[in-house]
Amino acid sequence: MDNMTIIAVVSIITAGLTIALGSIGPALGEGRAVSTALTSLAQQPDASATITRTLFVGLAMIESIAIYCFVVSMILIFANPFWNHAIAGVAKAAGK
Amino acid sequence: MRLSADQLIFWQHGFVKLNGTIGFTWGLMLVLTVASWLVTRKLSTDLRRSRWQNLLEIVVSAIEKQITDVGLKQPEKYIGFLGTLFLFVALAAAGTVIPGYEPPTGSLSTTAALALCVFVAVPLFGIEEQGLGGYLVSYTKPTLIMLPFNIISELSRTLALAVRLFGNMMSGTMIIAILLTITPFFFPVVMTLLGLLTGMVQAYIFSILAAVYIAAATRTRTRKPVPSTILDPAPAPKT
Numbered sequence: 001m002d003n004m005t006i007i008a009v010v011s012i013i014t015a016g017l018t019i020a021l022g023s024i025g026p027a028l029g030e031g032r033a034v035s036t037a038l039t040s041l042a043q044q045p046d047a048s049a050t051i052t053r054t055l056f057v058g059l060a061m062i063e064s065i066a067i068y069c070f071v072v073s074m075i076l077i078f079a080n081p082f083w084n085h086a087i088a089g090v091a092k093a094a095g096k
Numbered sequence: 097m098r099l100s101a102d103q104l105i106f107w108q109h110g111f112v113k114l115n116g117t118i119g120f121t122w123g124l125m126l127v128l129t130v131a132s133w134l135v136t137r138k139l140s141t142d143l144r145r146s147r148w149q150n151l152l153e154i155v156v157s158a159i160e161k162q163i164t165d166v167g168l169k170q171p172e173k174y175i176g177f178l179g180t181l182f183l184f185v186a187l188a189a190a191g192t193v194i195p196g197y198e199p200p201t202g203s204l205s206t207t208a209a210l211a212l213c214v215f216v217a218v219p220l221f222g223i224e225e226q227g228l229g230g231y232l233v234s235y236t237k238p239t240l241i242m243l244p245f246n247i248i249s250e251l252s253r254t255l256a257l258a259v260r261l262f263g264n265m266m267s268g269t270m271i272i273a274i275l276l277t278i279t280p281f282f283f284p285v286v287m288t289l290l291g292l293l294t295g296m297v298q299a300y301i302f303s304i305l306a307a308v309y310i311a312a313a314t315r316t317r318t319r320k321p322v323p324s325t326i327l328d329p330a331p332a333p334k335t
Contacts (some may be wrong), residue, residue, distance in 0.1 A: 020182065049165075050165070053165070053304070055161075055299065056304075057301060057304055057305065057308075059259065060297070060298070060301040060305075061256075063260070063264075064256055064259065064263070065258040067260055067263030067264060067267070068259060068263070070263055070267055071259060071262070071263050071266075072268075074099065074266070074270070077295065078099055079099060088106060
């Protein structure tokens with residue numbers, strides 16, 4: 001296999017694995033956060049505004065981990081510097 | 097398929113580009129400013145007021161209440177910055193209903209700029225409240241060993257703000273674009289709704305996090321002396 005094929009194969013596999021493995025942790029964490037928030041809401045409905053706001057802020061922080069993985073996988077698919085470099089190399093060699 | 101509106105070039109001269117992100121950002125600024133100016137031309141303080149004034153008052157008082165809930169005791173100092181952050185990001189997300197519009201916050205440039213504004217504003221507000229020495233000393237709390245970690249956490253939470261907003265907005269527009277090529281009509285509409293919801297939530301998250309960072313930086317650590325009730329008892333009420 002030449003360079004371009006290796007780069008393409010590894011990028012595709014890594015992109016898929018990144019988002020697949022990277023969403024497991026945040027999903028579990030968000031599930032636990034919401035379940036604890038529901039429990040405390042049931043125990044103290046008066047504090048529902050504070051609990052809801054804190055829940056949303058916490059969910060956003062947990063979600064950002066999944067967002068980082070998503071950004072990495074998007075970069076690998078759409079803005080891959082190694083792929084662009086390989087393409088540029090092939091174009092230069094073909095143009096010579 | 098392009099990642100954001102950065103690649104949509106309206107006009108180019110040399111290396112100066114007018115791309116979609118800049119165009120949509122200025123369009124949003126124009127809409128916000130002109131709408132506010134039109135509504136606030138004739139403000140009334142009695143019970144008869146236009147519904148637009150009512151709407152703006154609801155928005156402003158809701159933001160003010162959120163700012164005080166976070167712990168900032170004088171919301172009027174911060175509502176300019178925090179309210180603008182919220183309104184800009186929320187309107188950037190809400191404009192997705194207009195066809196042909198792409199949210200400028202889906203570009204890393206815009207979100208990095210907003211995060212840099214927060215990064216600069218937090219020390220500014222902190223120094224304004226606590227003085228330069230007091231603010232710098234707060235980096236060494238609770239112990240001096242925490243100084244590098246506090247600095248790193250400042251930088252990393254700025255980065256996290258930028259990437260969080262960028263990732264949410266970009267993923268929304270990208271999934272709509274992908275679904276449009278596969279199953280037009282139903283699923284893109286559902287995903288647009290989800291994108292609107294996450295856009296509003298992310299706008300709220302962005303401004304609440306900025307408020308929390310500012311509140312952490314402006315928390316004054318001096319305790320006012322509580323007057324003793326033994327040495328100076330309250331005077332007996334005159335009958």
